[in-house]
Amino acid sequence: MGAPKQKWTPEEEAALKAGVLKHGTGKWRTILSDTEFSLILKSRSNVDLKDKWRNISVTALWGSRKKAKLALKRTPPGTKQDDNNTALTIVALTNDDERAKPTSPGGSGGGSPRTCASKRSITSLDKIIFEAITNLRELRGSDRTSIFLYIEENFKTPPNMKRHVAVRLKHLSSNGTLVKVNTQLLIQDS
Amino acid sequence: MGAPKQKWTPEEEAALKAGVLKHGTGKWRTILSDTEFSLILKSRSNVDLKDKWRNISVTALWGSRKKAKLALKRTPPGTKQDDNNTALTIVALTNDDERAKPTSPGGSGGGSPRTCASKRSITSLDKIIFEAITNLRELRGSDRTSIFLYIEENFKTPPNMKRHVAVRLKHLSSNGTLVKVNTQLLIQDS
DNA sequence: CGGTAGGGATAGGGTTCT
DNA sequence: TAGAACCCTATCCCTACC
CATH class of the missing domain: 1.10.10 (Arc Repressor Mutant, subunit A)
Structure with missing residues (x-):
């Protein structure tokens, strides 16, 4: 067979x-x-x-929704997210399987976002943003909508999360941590 | 819903x-x-x-096939069949719980294996063999190994059970109770 | 024929319900 | 804890269309 x-x-x-x-x-x-x-x-x-x-x-495309769904399902009853900072804590950026990144002729992706990011005073929101971009795994990068969606569905978010995220995205983009490719944002490969 | x-x-x-x-x-x-x-x-x-x-x-298939099946599943695409080949595969056409059959137009399948078998001086071992083939429910049939395993795990067996079973299988095959189709054996539909 | 796009079917791992 | 029913989706297959 x-x-x-x-x-x-x-x-x-x-x-x-x-x-x-x-x-x-x-x-x-x-x-x-x-x-x-x-x-x-x-x-x-x-x-x-x-x-x-x-x-x-x-x-x-649907990665974020899926993850959100799973996350919700796995949340045991009574496991309330308190206001503790841990509520927004980021699970280790899963770079393990990111090794298999598009090693296009030239450079192999590799640097941990956190590493390069830590040099630029990363806020917890930034970490979340990195997680979103990383986990979305979109080859050409993720646009703001995808990032919003991911965060919205994976975290308890305050009402004005989008604005905060948008601000950080602009910041990270302007300081070079994120690279804008066409209309998309990529984690800058260090 | x-x-x-x-x-x-x-x-x-x-x-x-x-x-x-x-x-x-x-x-x-x-x-x-x-x-x-x-x-x-x-x-x-x-x-x-x-x-x-x-x-x-x-x-x-609880009990017997486990090993056999797992072994087969692990078999990579290119792996050759050793001499313990599938030539003895047996198929049970029907089982006792098939009585709901009359409804099917054309009445495919039908006779109880045991019925036709009883006409041919069935030994108690034969019954066990039929049970094995029937319960194994393997579409493409059950090979000797599976049958051995089934019997071994579902009955108290004498040390030389395998030989006895092998002998009966050959006998049942030669007298038409079991039918070899292609490389397979079928219980003959009366 | 060779290639691609798209629809759809199957295989297997998981999950839910009992 | 197990078994039955059901869900999810990666992989594979088929067909229409160049």
Whole structure:
């Protein structure tokens, strides 16, 4: 029988992302033929690439809602979020599996956002913003709406959260911690 | 709101089994489209069929298959079959709880294995073998190893049970009680 | 034919309900 | 704790359209 199910490895996913960055979407056969990726993706077809890319996109789009839902479900009854600072504490930025970042020709992403960020007096809100951008995992970065949505659904937020976030985004963007790509924001790779 | 939980009726279960026998596992949509079953299963989705089949399998297979199945599952795509090959796979056409069958047009499947078997001087060991094949419920049949395991784990067995079983299997196969189809063995439908 | 986009089906892991 | 029913979604397959 064929493969029971061939799950995508982080390496393969990274190769795909890099391939898309290099050749663009819809160039599946081209990416497969590129010697830079052909080895890693040798067990994948052009259709597989297409499917996986679609899946990645969808995941990124709805990522925040999903996480929020899960977070809510997992919250045991009676586990109230008090006003303690921990309410807004950020779980360790999950960079572990971020290793598989689009290592496009040139630089491999890697630096922990916190590291570079800590040099710039990060507020707890900033941490949240980084978490959002990191966890959203959107290849081309996340726009403000996605970031708002993520934060809104993953934290107890004050009424004017958006404004606060917007302010911080502008700040982080202007001081170089975040890089604006087109209309999107990326964590600056140090 | 949602259905309170729609329990499977014996009719539905019978239809599902018949459908799998006719079209094979993994052909859920096909089974659902088959006019022979579509009426009975009209309130079920292809996914429901898949889930139910999984539940049936899991339940029936407690004990023996575990090892066998796990071993098989672990088998990577390219792994070769050793000499303990699948040539002895056996399929149980019907089981006792199949009585809800009359409803299916064309009356596929039907006779109780035991019935036809009893005409051929069934030994108590044979009954056990039939039980094993029946309860294993493996669509593509049960190989000797699975049968051995089933018996081993469900009965107090003498030390040389395997040999006895093997002998009976060969006997039942040669006298037509079990039918070898392709590389498989079926209980002969009377 | 070869390639891509899109719809849809299946496989498996998880979750909920009993 | 287990079993049955159901949910989620990554992966795979099929078809239409160049």
